[in-house]
Amino acid sequence: xxxxxxxxxxxxxxxxxxxxxxxxxxxxxxxxxxxxxxxxxxxxxxxxxxxxxxxxxxxxxxxxxxxxxxxxxxxxxxxxxxxxxxxxxxxxxxxxxxxxxxxxxxxxxxxxxxxxxxxxxxxxxxxxxxxxxxxxxxxxxx
Amino acid sequence: xxxxxxxxxxxxxxxxxxxxxxxxxxxxxxxxxxxxxxxxxxxxxxxxxxxxxxxxxxxxxxxxxxxxxxxxxxxxxxxxxxxxxxxxxxxxxxxxxxxxxxxxxxxxxxxxxxxxxxxxxxxxxxxxxxxxxxxxxxxxxxxxxxxxxxxxxxxxxxxxxxxxxxxxxxxxxxxxxxxxxxxxxxxxxxxxxxxxxxxxxxxxxxxxxxxxxxxxxxxxxxxxxxxxxxxxxxxxxxxxxxxxxxxxxxxxxxxxxxxxxxxxxxxxxxxxxxxxxxxxxxxxxxxxxxxxxxxxxxxxxxxxxxxxxxxxxxxxxxxxxxxxxxxxxxxxxxxxxxxxxxxxxxxxxxxxxxxxxxxxxxxxxxxxxxxxxxxxxxxxxxxxxxxxxxxxxxxxxxxxxxxxxxxxxxxxxxxxxxxxxxxxxxxxxxxxxxxxxxxxxxxxxxxxxxxxxxxxxxxxxxxxxxxxxxxxxxxxxxxxxxxxxxxxxxxxxxxxxxxxxxxxxxxxxxxxxxxxxxxxxxxxxxxxxxxxxxxxxxxxxxxxxxxxxxx
Numbered sequence: 001x002x003x004x005x006x007x008x009x010x011x012x013x014x015x016x017x018x019x020x021x022x023x024x025x026x027x028x029x030x031x032x033x034x035x036x037x038x039x040x041x042x043x044x045x046x047x048x049x050x051x052x053x054x055x056x057x058x059x060x061x062x063x064x065x066x067x068x069x070x071x072x073x074x075x076x077x078x079x080x081x082x083x084x085x086x087x088x089x090x091x092x093x094x095x096x097x098x099x100x101x102x103x104x105x106x107x108x109x110x111x112x113x114x115x116x117x118x119x120x121x122x123x124x125x126x127x128x129x130x131x132x133x134x135x136x137x138x139x140x141x142x
Numbered sequence: 143x144x145x146x147x148x149x150x151x152x153x154x155x156x157x158x159x160x161x162x163x164x165x166x167x168x169x170x171x172x173x174x175x176x177x178x179x180x181x182x183x184x185x186x187x188x189x190x191x192x193x194x195x196x197x198x199x200x201x202x203x204x205x206x207x208x209x210x211x212x213x214x215x216x217x218x219x220x221x222x223x224x225x226x227x228x229x230x231x232x233x234x235x236x237x238x239x240x241x242x243x244x245x246x247x248x249x250x251x252x253x254x255x256x257x258x259x260x261x262x263x264x265x266x267x268x269x270x271x272x273x274x275x276x277x278x279x280x281x282x283x284x285x286x287x288x289x290x291x292x293x294x295x296x297x298x299x300x301x302x303x304x305x306x307x308x309x310x311x312x313x314x315x316x317x318x319x320x321x322x323x324x325x326x327x328x329x330x331x332x333x334x335x336x337x338x339x340x341x342x343x344x345x346x347x348x349x350x351x352x353x354x355x356x357x358x359x360x361x362x363x364x365x366x367x368x369x370x371x372x373x374x375x376x377x378x379x380x381x382x383x384x385x386x387x388x389x390x391x392x393x394x395x396x397x398x399x400x401x402x403x404x405x406x407x408x409x410x411x412x413x414x415x416x417x418x419x420x421x422x423x424x425x426x427x428x429x430x431x432x433x434x435x436x437x438x439x440x441x442x443x444x445x446x447x448x449x450x451x452x453x454x455x456x457x458x459x460x461x462x463x464x465x466x467x468x469x470x471x472x473x474x475x476x477x478x479x480x481x482x483x484x485x486x487x488x489x490x491x492x493x494x495x496x497x498x499x500x501x502x503x504x505x506x507x508x509x510x511x512x513x514x515x516x517x518x519x520x521x522x523x524x525x526x527x528x529x530x531x532x533x534x535x536x537x538x539x540x541x542x543x544x545x546x547x548x549x550x551x552x553x554x555x556x557x558x559x560x561x562x563x564x565x566x567x568x569x570x571x572x573x574x575x576x577x578x579x580x581x582x583x584x585x586x587x588x589x590x591x592x593x594x595x596x597x598x599x600x601x602x603x604x605x606x607x608x609x610x611x612x613x614x615x616x617x618x619x620x621x622x623x624x625x626x627x628x629x630x631x632x633x634x635x636x637x638x639x640x641x642x643x644x645x646x647x648x649x650x651x652x653x654x655x656x657x658x659x660x661x662x663x664x665x666x667x668x669x670x671x672x673x674x675x676x677x678x679x680x681x682x683x684x685x686x687x688x689x690x691x692x693x
Binding site: 022118 | 253254256257259265266267268269272273337341342343381382383469471472473474506507508509581582585586589592593599602603615617618688689690691693
């Protein structure tokens with residue numbers, strides 16, 4: 001895969017037990033409308049399932065949507081598994097009901113961006129269009 | 143043409159005999175004394191459709207309210223949803239809310255409980271006590287209601303797929319403390335159809351899930367006659383991105399689907415229908431919300447009477463709880479949410495709700511703190527005691543716009559209900575992915591309107607200068623998981639294993655043979671079977687449900 005026409009591939013996932021998928025689906029659709037390839041995993045995914053799907057689908061980024069308050073646990077797990085499987089270069093971002101004070105903690109874990117309620121989907125598109133090509137360049141792909 | 147004085151003499155008086163007018167001044171601040179009701183007679187206009195479309199409070203078609211004297215006699219129940227952490231912590235919050243003047247309890251459970259897993263199940267990790275209280279066995283339920291008189295409070299429990307088991311635990315607590323089941327009042331949400339449509343907290347496939355619901359329809363009226371064994375919910379449908387019209391249509395379609403399933407089982411409509419209750423969202427579009435409540439009552443009454451042949455007026459009444467729209471609240475400038483909640487609560491009251499929860503302003507950030515929950519309750523009290531909107535019943539009736547919009551919402555909702563009927567009912571529509579598609583469309587369209595600024599949200603896409611503000615956040619103690627695991631271990635150690643085994647075997651038999659499961663759930667609860675054990679039995683018998691990942 002070379003050159004400018006490479007399409008950004010994103011996995012949107014709902015980890016854990018929470019079934020509130022409105023945000024995840026709206027974001028998935030907005031990214032698709034922006035020309036990206038989007039894989040939506042559906043509900044109730046374990047961190048293991050998410051990471052294995054991401055590697056299998058060769059995605060550039062994983063977006064996690066969590067509204068249950070269990071965000072620290074799931075981001076930590078997904079990050080750990082990505083590292084374990086040598087895929088820590090896959091961008092990890094997320095959104096949902098996440099208190100402000102947890103955002104720096106998530107960034108420390110290596111979460112690239114956190115989009116709270118009221119985020120414009122355009123902001124997420126812009127973020128990926130900037131961050132993903134950087135990753136490609138780092139890998140000598142872009 | 144029925145005259146107002148006849149209604150006053152008959153229905154209103156009868157209502158007052160049951161519940162006299164509240165001893166507050168039903169007078170405006172200028173000392174004008176509004177009458178309990180105003181009709182076209184009062185302003186000398188003709189409304190040939192008055193009786194058919196609007197009627198009188200406490201009378202068919204209930205457009206103007208289900209009770210004769212509505213808030214003149216009894217305010218709506220101020221019922222604040224609460225639950226977090228351990229049973230001990232939530233019990234303490236309950237006692238505080240009751241002390242603050244709240245009139246009913248409402249329990250929020252954590253996700254493992256909602257999904258039928260014990261707190262020490264691997265899938266519960268990171269979720270225990272996070273967005274509600276963890277209840278894994280009767281031991282938790284006993285602590286949750288410790289020191290609370292179950293014959294005096296009414297308790298609403300937001301539980302769906304494991305509703306039979308959780309209700310059984312509550313009833314077991316009552317039984318062990320010597321309370322009379324006939325005197326218990328409350329509600330279990332128990333509306334599984336809207337889980338498949340919107341909230342997605344399903345465990346089993348649609349058919350056995352509905353079977354479990356109908357078990358409560360059959361068993362409830364005979365054993366716990368004052369309990370609402372279902373709260374047919376539009377709230378979650380709306381929060382998942384539907385429009386108000388879709389919320390109205392799909393909720394009533396769900397209600398009719400349950401009625402049909404109960405009739406198929408051979409139950410008497412006039413025995414179960416009076417205990418069906420509802421739950422709607424109240425969003426920002428003020429008049430649309432008011433019209434929605436009025437249209438909902440009218441549609442339910444008409445269909446129950448004309449289509450399903452219910453004869454008992456109590457079967458025609460749509461009694462409803464309402465909650466302000468969590469989805470409308472913003473993480474940006476969170477104090478603005480206090481204004482949103484107040485306006486939405488006012489709409490619910492003008493729409494004639496029977497019970498109300500007001501969201502806390504920090505809802506888009508985390509669980510409410512004690513302070514934010516108190517402000518939300520005070521918001522209701524200000525509407526109830528200071529605004530005068532309770533002086534007269536259904537004060538917006540006769541507004542050209544409100545009446546037109548009520549008719550229009552009824553017309554559009556009925557068209558959708560008919561469409562679902564043509565598909566073969568709600569379960570069939572779920573299986574065909576109808577609701578998934580419709581919701582994805584509606585929520586995406588709304589998001590685009592916001593991004594194009596066709597819809598303005600204050601503080602989000604306009605008026606965005608932020609005053610830096612530290613909102614205190616309610617954090618859940620990570621110790622919860624350990625406390626719960628220890629309690630579960632103790633329960634498993636100390637209970638009678640033979641009784642546990644027999645109770646679970648009884649439940650399995652009932653599920654396999656298609657018998658009513660409720661008596662077995664009660665026995666399981668009394669035997670201290672855990673929630674996970676009960677649900678696992680049913681998972682084995684019924685299988686589990688996975689929805690297609692549609693975007």
